[in-house]
Amino acid sequence: MQIYLPIAEMPVSVLLILGMGAAVGFISGLFGIGGGFLMTPLLIFLGIPPAVAVATQSAQIVASSTTSVLNALRRNALDLKLGGVLVAGGFVGSALGVWFFAAARRAGQLDLVIVVSYVTLFMVVGSLMLKESVREFWTKRRGGVVRVKRQAGEHAPYLFWPMRMRFYRSKLYASVIPILGFALFVGFVGALLGIGGGFIMVPALLYIFRVPTSIVVGTSQFQIVCTTLVSLVLHAVANQAVDIVLAMLLIAGGVFGAQFGARAGRNLRAELFRFLLALLLLAVGIRFSLELVLTPNEIFSITTQEMRT
Amino acid sequence: MRLAGSLLLLVLSFGSASAETLVTSLSSHRVLINSNYTGTSIALFGAIERDAQTISRGTGYDAVVTVRGPPQYLVVREKERFGPLWLNREQQKFPNAPAYLSVLSSQPISEITSDQLRQRQKIGLRAIINSPDFTNDRKGADEPFREALLRLKKQEGLYVEDDRAVAFLTPTIFKANIPLAPTAPPGNYDVEVTLLADTVILARTLTHFELVKTGFEQQVGEAAHDWSWLYGFSTASLALLFGWIANVIFRRD
Numbered sequence: 001m002q003i004y005l006p007i008a009e010m011p012v013s014v015l016l017i018l019g020m021g022a023a024v025g026f027i028s029g030l031f032g033i034g035g036g037f038l039m040t041p042l043l044i045f046l047g048i049p050p051a052v053a054v055a056t057q058s059a060q061i062v063a064s065s066t067t068s069v070l071n072a073l074r075r076n077a078l079d080l081k082l083g084g085v086l087v088a089g090g091f092v093g094s095a096l097g098v099w100f101f102a103a104a105r106r107a108g109q110l111d112l113v114i115v116v117s118y119v120t121l122f123m124v125v126g127s128l129m130l131k132e133s134v135r136e137f138w139t140k141r142r143g144g145v146v147r148v149k150r151q152a153g154e155h156a157p158y159l160f161w162p163m164r165m166r167f168y169r170s171k172l173y174a175s176v177i178p179i180l181g182f183a184l185f186v187g188f189v190g191a192l193l194g195i196g197g198g199f200i201m202v203p204a205l206l207y208i209f210r211v212p213t214s215i216v217v218g219t220s221q222f223q224i225v226c227t228t229l230v231s232l233v234l235h236a237v238a239n240q241a242v243d244i245v246l247a248m249l250l251i252a253g254g255v256f257g258a259q260f261g262a263r264a265g266r267n268l269r270a271e272l273f274r275f276l277l278a279l280l281l282l283a284v285g286i287r288f289s290l291e292l293v294l295t296p297n298e299i300f301s302i303t304t305q306e307m308r309t
Numbered sequence: 310m311r312l313a314g315s316l317l318l319l320v321l322s323f324g325s326a327s328a329e330t331l332v333t334s335l336s337s338h339r340v341l342i343n344s345n346y347t348g349t350s351i352a353l354f355g356a357i358e359r360d361a362q363t364i365s366r367g368t369g370y371d372a373v374v375t376v377r378g379p380p381q382y383l384v385v386r387e388k389e390r391f392g393p394l395w396l397n398r399e400q401q402k403f404p405n406a407p408a409y410l411s412v413l414s415s416q417p418i419s420e421i422t423s424d425q426l427r428q429r430q431k432i433g434l435r436a437i438i439n440s441p442d443f444t445n446d447r448k449g450a451d452e453p454f455r456e457a458l459l460r461l462k463k464q465e466g467l468y469v470e471d472d473r474a475v476a477f478l479t480p481t482i483f484k485a486n487i488p489l490a491p492t493a494p495p496g497n498y499d500v501e502v503t504l505l506a507d508t509v510i511l512a513r514t515l516t517h518f519e520l521v522k523t524g525f526e527q528q529v530g531e532a533a534h535d536w537s538w539l540y541g542f543s544t545a546s547l548a549l550l551f552g553w554i555a556n557v558i559f560r561r562d
Contacts, residue, residue, distance in 0.1 A: 002491075004346045006526040007533055010492045011347045047492065059548045066552025067559075074560075112396060229545050236541025240533045244544050251548060255555035292394050299389075300457035301397070305382040 007243035008052045014249060021253020025064045029261025031277045034061040034196030034224045037284060052243050055235035058228045059247035061196055064258035065225045071262055072218025079169035079215050083222035089180040090227045093187020101192050115292055117193055121200065122285030129203050129278035136271045170211040179209065187227060196224040199281055213270045330358045331504045331512035341523045348491035351518060355502055357481040366506050371414065371421040372475050373432055373503045374485045378409025379496030385454045401454035403444045409467050409493040410437065413474035413485050423508045430510065432503060434459065434470040466490035495520045
């Protein structure tokens, strides 16, 4: 069954889009990430104009993340205070990211900046997580003592910087400065690459700030909802690239997927959770670097520029 | 120089063509896009009228139908090896390329026209793509980019050449089916019909049709454009609403 997308100006298969929404929604709910880095390439692969793909999938991220946030709220697995700090830093970062985006485009190097950032980010974050989780597996298998988390004096020095704040839900008492700085970085990269940034947020909260896994997903989703809402409206106003029909289809598939993903995530052991997320990130990183390294089938590509009317 | 050339040709063709007149008609001048639109085809009918003075022709008539979609600003980029990486290096701009282009004829273009005529009158896909005003000339460096544009657009079904698409029902009445790919964008389409006999142009007509969104699709397009803030906020609230509904539906514990 085909339906015509009024903004993308092309027909798509309804079942295919619903399925894609469900699959990405599942992963999104499972790992507490937005899933934009998976959905955007998929939509572009279907032939949807990149601007429409980036803008529209943010609507799906809003919907599936809202479900996750409400779930987390109910289970009391969300640190609103930490989330608020992350959102504040994220907005500043987004603004800087949009500015840098325009600067890179003026310099004519935007494509390269984007692909290289994708590869670096995914490979670095993915391999760090993989290393960590493999080590955890080994320690367990050998019957060794699994490192006890949060021993006194174990905290990294940057958590003792001035302006310390207490985050009860996250069992965190730390300086706001590194948290804000980190949120700023995530916002910057998110705006530059058109992603929510959940995949950086989740491991960072886990490893850098040692927030409990159960809290991480809810809090990260909260940050994603807030920043993505802003970027969705901005995309609609600045580029008129949000396709409401495509958005509704993706959402319909996505909310179901996210629900089952969140349920599956609750039954997943923490190490396995980290291991799987690491594998997913590495796979995406490798896919993008192959695109950069392998001899392409077609060395030419066409892009449509906006007509200035 | 080129203008003079085409003027001369025009005079020549009228001179030799005594009195054939071409009458064409499209099955529709307004093609509507609704929610289950998946491409369409438009029928074109043509009749060749002869009067008493028209000389009889040994060979039959041939017709070429050229359809041009709305113009787009296209950039074709070429990847090159740079160390271990493949990067976009060179690019060629096509500021006025039609989003859709099809050339339909009753016989292969090369058999019914001369090389000179094809180039001068831009008959056939290749002649249009290779014409000097299609993109800036870079002394041969532009050639691979023109080729790439043609190849990629053909793969998408947006540039079409079909030498069997025009069928003569009687020696003086013909019919053509203009195929419109689902991805052909809304806008104004120009349909140019050229009547030839013995590699000479006898007559030309130019007509148009419009591909437009209707009903819901049109309203969404207008809302996104004219009421962008409202549109953005309503999409955002719909997304929030759906997220909340899903949460309520699936609440079990």
